[in-house]
Amino acid sequence: MPVDAMSDTARAVQLFHALSDETRVGIIEMLESGERCVCDLQDTLNAAQSRLSFHLRVLKDAGIVTDRREGRWSYYELNRDAFDEAESILKELRPRARRTTARGDVCCG
Amino acid sequence: MPVDAMSDTARAVQLFHALSDETRVGIIEMLESGERCVCDLQDTLNAAQSRLSFHLRVLKDAGIVTDRREGRWSYYELNRDAFDEAESILKELRPRARRTTARGDVCCG
DNA sequence: AAACTAAATCAACGATTATTGATATGTCAA
DNA sequence: TTGACATATCAATAATCGTTGATTTAGTTT
Numbered sequence: 212m213p214v215d216a217m218s219d220t221a222r223a224v225q226l227f228h229a230l231s232d233e234t235r236v237g238i239i240e241m242l243e244s245g246e247r248c249v250c251d252l253q254d255t256l257n258a259a260q261s262r263l264s265f266h267l268r269v270l271k272d273a274g275i276v277t278d279r280r281e282g283r284w285s286y287y288e289l290n291r292d293a294f295d296e297a298e299s300i301l302k303e304l305r306p307r308a309r310r311t312t313a314r315g316d317v318c319c320g
Numbered sequence: 321m322p323v324d325a326m327s328d329t330a331r332a333v334q335l336f337h338a339l340s341d342e343t344r345v346g347i348i349e350m351l352e353s354g355e356r357c358v359c360d361l362q363d364t365l366n367a368a369q370s371r372l373s374f375h376l377r378v379l380k381d382a383g384i385v386t387d388r389r390e391g392r393w394s395y396y397e398l399n400r401d402a403f404d405e406a407e408s409i410l411k412e413l414r415p416r417a418r419r420t421t422a423r424g425d426v427c428c429g
Numbered sequence: 430a431a432a433c434t435a436a437a438t439c440a441a442c443g444a445t446t447a448t449t450g451a452t453a454t455g456t457c458a459a
Numbered sequence: 460t461t462g463a464c465a466t467a468t469c470a471a472t473a474a475t476c477g478t479t480g481a482t483t484t485a486g487t488t489t
Contacts, residue, residue, distance in 0.1 A: 220342055220345050220346070220349075221342070223339070223345050224339075224340050224341060224342055224345060225340075227336045227337075227339040227340035228336075228337075228340035228476095230332070230333075230336040230340075230413075231333050231334075231336035231337035231339075231340050232333060232476090232477085233329055233330070233333055234477090236329050236332055236333060236413070237329070239413050240329075240413065242415065243413065243414070243415055243416055244416055245415075245416075248427040248435090249435070249436060250427055250435070250436090251427055259478075259479070259480090260435085260436070260437090261436090261437080261438080261439090261478080261479070261480075261481090262477075262478060262479075263436095264436065264437055264438080265437095265438095265476095265477070265478080266477090267436095267437095268437085268438095269476095280436090280485090280486090282435090282486065282487075283434060283435045283436080283485075283486050283487065284427055284435065284436085285435075285436060285437090288415075289414075289415035291414070291415055294410060294413070294414045294415070297410055298407060298410055298411075301403060301406055301407055301410065302407075304339075304345070304348050304349065304352065304403070305352070305398075305400070305403045306351065306352055306354075306397075306398035306400055306403070307352055307353055307354075318357040318359055318360055318393055319357065319359040319360075319393065319464085319465070337446095341446090341447085343447090357465090358465075358466065359465070359466090368448075368449070368450090369465085369466070369467090370448080370449070370450080370451095370466090370467080370468080370469095371447080371448060371449075372466095373466065373467055373468080374446095374447070374448080374467095374468095375447090376466095376467095377467085377468095378446095389455095389466090391456065391457070391465090392455075392456045392457065392464065392465045392466075393456095393465065393466085394465075394466060394467090
């Protein structure tokens with residue numbers, strides 16, 4: 212499903228899912244300082260080519276990275292918007308009030 | 321593994337994994353406004369008892385919720401610290417520089 | 430063109446995660 | 460103390476996700 216045809220919850224799930232894998236976090240850490248080509252990532256992360264490609268696709272589908280092709284190389288870069296989005300989703304999920312259920316209340320009436 | 325005996329990356333993965341499921345996001349949304357008992361969650365989210373219990377445990381293991389027992393009921397509440405933590409992890413993963421690879425650079429030398 | 434390279438995709442398998450129904454544990458009420 | 464209830468845990472199954480090796484797609488070099 213395209214990102215913009217997704218419920219808020221589905222989008223949250225997609226974003227956080229993309230962030231919930233060691234290899235992908237490793238990729239993101241490598242891209243923190245700027246754009247990298249796939250072969251660089253491969254060497255440094257010590258990941259088989261198709262494995263890396265798989266994770267890059269998950270990140271790309273989630274909008275966390277963008278890619279550009281230059282000759283026979285592909286370069287990947289982090290997308291700030293996705294991080295803004297994740298942060299704002301987190302803020303929405305954050306607890307608001309201190310407590311609403313008074314101790315001693317009955318539930319399951 | 322206990323949360324405090326975990327690498328930064330492993331912790332990031334655990335937190336984001338806990339956030340990457342529709343049912344769990346649903347639970348979090350219900351807890352935004354304060355503490356709730358399990359039976360409330362069950363009714364509203366329309367989830368089988370053991371299923372809910374499973375997801376609550378994932379959230380609890382990740383430190384996203386805390387629980388307390390009162391008589392035969394269990395109450396769950398969001399833990400602000402986990403949200404702070406997730407936010408700060410997100411900030412660390414965020415891109416720093418604009419671009420380091422100049423166009424036309426060669427890689428895979 | 431032919432050979433070579435970087436990267437994406439695919440199919441098969443293995444691993445992890447989620448769901449379900451059954452059972453266990455602790456608490457309350459009759 | 461017996462029965463009902465709320466929740467947790469467990470074992471089996473189903474579904475999803477990640478890995479691997481092979482193949483495909485482009486682009487480059489000779």
